[in-house]
Amino acid sequence: MVRLHVNGRDHEVDALPDTPLLYVLRDHLELHAAKYGCGLGQCGSCTVLVDGQAVFSCVTPVLLLEGRKVTTVEGLGTPENPGPMQSAFIAEQAAQCGYCIPGMMMRAQALLQRNPHATDEEIRTHLQPNLCRCGTHMRILRAIRRAATMMQTADASRPGRGRAGR
Ligand code: FES
Numbered sequence: 001m002v003r004l005h006v007n008g009r010d011h012e013v014d015a016l017p018d019t020p021l022l023y024v025l026r027d028h029l030e031l032h033a034a035k036y037g038c039g040l041g042q043c044g045s046c047t048v049l050v051d052g053q054a055v056f057s058c059v060t061p062v063l064l065l066e067g068r069k070v071t072t073v074e075g076l077g078t079p080e081n082p083g084p085m086q087s088a089f090i091a092e093q094a095a096q097c098g099y100c101i102p103g104m105m106m107r108a109q110a111l112l113q114r115n116p117h118a119t120d121e122e123i124r125t126h127l128q129p130n131l132c133r134c135g136t137h138m139r140i141l142r143a144i145r146r147a148a149t150m151m152q153t154a155d156a157s158r159p160g161r162g163r164a165g166r
């Protein structure tokens, strides 16, 4: 039995300790956003956050995750109330086939949580481990820039967080 904390909830999962996190997310917890691409840590379609860091869930055994916080795209918002990253990707229509998009969103989320004012160069460099076979890179970049602006605006409008309060 493995204990996991995913998207703010605790779970006990009947899985072997070396089971990749991706399989547990999809097969045990029915969280299907993270995708199986290469299974080798080479494409990024399975990217999720662990304690705020982007990781390849296809090569991360669940035994490493006890006591750590896992976040998937499902944890960024809901269809009724999407988070900034989700809203931005929808607004920019960043997906073509969509297979890479959850991984792109989570890697971008890791960057913007750490550095909400990331430059274009920093975004491009950070996103390099994630591949898009459809070639929608320019729309993905626009979506991430839009998400950054939305997050900055939301942060600035929080009580005590306006420019004068910084
Ligand atoms: S499926 Fe995990 S990196 Fe490709």
Ligand code: FES
Residues within 6 Å of the ligand: 094, 095, 096, 097, 098, 099, 100, 101, 131, 132, 133, 134, 135, 136
């Ligand atoms: S939108 Fe198809 S792989 Fe990126």
